Amino acid sequence: MIMNVKEYIESGILELYVAGALSPKENEEVYEATQKYPEIKNEVEEIEKALGVLSTSIMPVDIPIPFDVIKKKIEEQGETAKVIPLEAKKTNWIAYTGWAASIILAAGLFWMVNQNNELSSDIKSQTLKNAVLEQQIVDANANLDEATALINLLREKDITPVGLGGQAVAPDAYAKVYVKKGDTKVYIDALGLPEPPEGKVYQVWSLKLNPLTPTSIGLLEDFAEGNKVFELENDNESEAFGITLEPAGGSESPTLEQLYTLGVISATP
Amino acid sequence: MEELVLRFQQKDMKAFEQLYDMYSDQMKAVVYNIVRNREDVEEIIQDVFVKAWNNAGSYSAEKGRFYTWILNISRNAAIDKTRSKDFKKGKQNSDATFFVDIFESHDNLDKKVDAIGIKKYLNNIKEKCKVLIELIYFEGYTQKEASEETDTPLGTIKTNLRKCISDLREIVLNR
Known part of the structure; x- marks a missing residue:
């Protein structure tokens, strides 16, 4: 960057820079200039200092806020930030386990109901088969009795x-x-x-x-x-x-x- | 200074404390100028520095000075507060009361190192400097916004501000 450093400083861009009134692109350009030219950097620091003094001078009252107050707030937030995920993790495990158990239980119950229905239906059909078989046995016995009676009859002497x-x-x-x-x-x-x-x-x-x-x-x-x-x-x-x-x-x-x-x-x- | 900011970016609490000591009073003033009451300043300043800590990683020197960064956070927080529902009383019209008016309304200057110089500066401050410093520094107007607000060409805003702050520096930095 070739530039007239004095002219650059006199342009007033550094005041805008410190006050935060420049675009992001301009900010980067000024930053590069401060890195390259110590006079520019020094100028920026002085502007900053002057504005700082002006600021503190206008305060009508002291409003003390010890750094410890800030630190405590940060630490508290850090604790909650740490604690919450831990709790969330624990809760999640319990929740996941619970859900998993529920799903397994539901699946198990469904399977058992299914099995029960199948078995009931099997029993019904078996009962029916048994009835049929029993009837066949009765019939067969009756036939046998008849046949036996017939044979006995034929064998009789008279x-x-x-x-x-x-x-x-x-x-x-x-x-x-x-x-x-x-x-x-x-x-x-x-x-x-x-x-x-x-x-x-x-x-x-x-x-x-x-x-x-x-x-x-x-x-x-x-x-x-x-x-x-x-x-x-x-x-x-x-x-x-x-x-x-x-x-x-x-x-x-x-x-x-x-x-x-x-x-x-x-x-x- | 650069090293201090670098350590802050790496979440060094000691570095952060040093930065706080350097800038918190100035930010209190900036915030006070906008909200104009003690309670809000306390609340906002705490929030500003907690926020700064939380966002330490997002700060980079290429984007601007640490001072400018914390100044931006402070002004925005204060302006947000004035826009929030619970801020119904107090200062609303920034055109009516400038930072200069606060200065004129109190006698707290005796404690300040540069009190005499500042008093002299502000007693003789030009109207255009009063407006420019208020808008651009205390309220965060961009160059363009300040140009529109004051009906002044962009380039003139820059050179005028330069002149206003040079006068300030002459006095407060004993040059």
Whole structure:
């Protein structure tokens, strides 16, 4: 910076500089000048001093403020500045831990509720399966009982099987009647009969042959279910058995056109 | 001096105390000239120096003198106070009462080293010097603002201020 130092000083820029009336750029320029020219620096210091004396001179009263007051304020503020972050840190840890615990707890509860729901639903379906299985066992036991009863029946000493052959209406049909000596019960094995059409039912007749006298001993109701072995009461002196297809509820006398099977009891078993 | 400021910038409390001893009375006067009451001066000066300490790192010599820096903080704090709601009483119109008027209103000068000189200076101070020193030094007007306020060309403001302060220096610095 080439300049006339005296001129620079006389311009009055240094007074403005000390009073703080210059722009930041001008301030930097003056600062550089003070660094470069000791006369300028000296001038600045004298202006500063003169203004300082002027200032203190106008004070009407002493307003003592010991430096300790300032220092204490700074230290107090330093303490709070130090203490606050520490507290904040501690509080934060507790808060974070709390939040973390809450989130974990919430997640855990959610998981447990979920698990509980799943297990409840599993139990329900298992209970249902159990019920089904129990029913199957009951059914199986019932079937077994029936089968056992059937086998026992067939094995009895005094039982007489009577084969009933297919007739004109249903040549392929067949049936068996088991008659027990000295017992009014007869058992009809109707496995060889076709499924009766809707609204029709098989009726079993006990026959006297001479003269031919049919007597109804019962209907094979609920034909589709079970093992197709029917137990009927027969207190007649039967010589033969016939099965006809009759309207639901049965008929007074057999409809001979609808005679499905017929068989005669052998004279001597 | 430079070293003292450097130590202050590095938050040396001892250096800060020395600077406080050097400048606090002057800043009290600057603040008093604006707020015109004792309580506000006490409050503002404490705030100013606490603020200076807190902002020590932001000060740099390139931007201006430490003296100018603390002067700026003081004036701004005082002006903020006059603008704040709780400052309803007291001086409002700076044009009406200048620093000179404070001087004329008291007899506290006997204690001051340069009292006689200052009294002589202020008794003979030119009106333009009174206004310029008040505006630029005590109230922090920029050169441009002072120029507009006084209807004086920018260059004239500079040279006039130079002359006013030279007279002051002649007297108070015994030159």
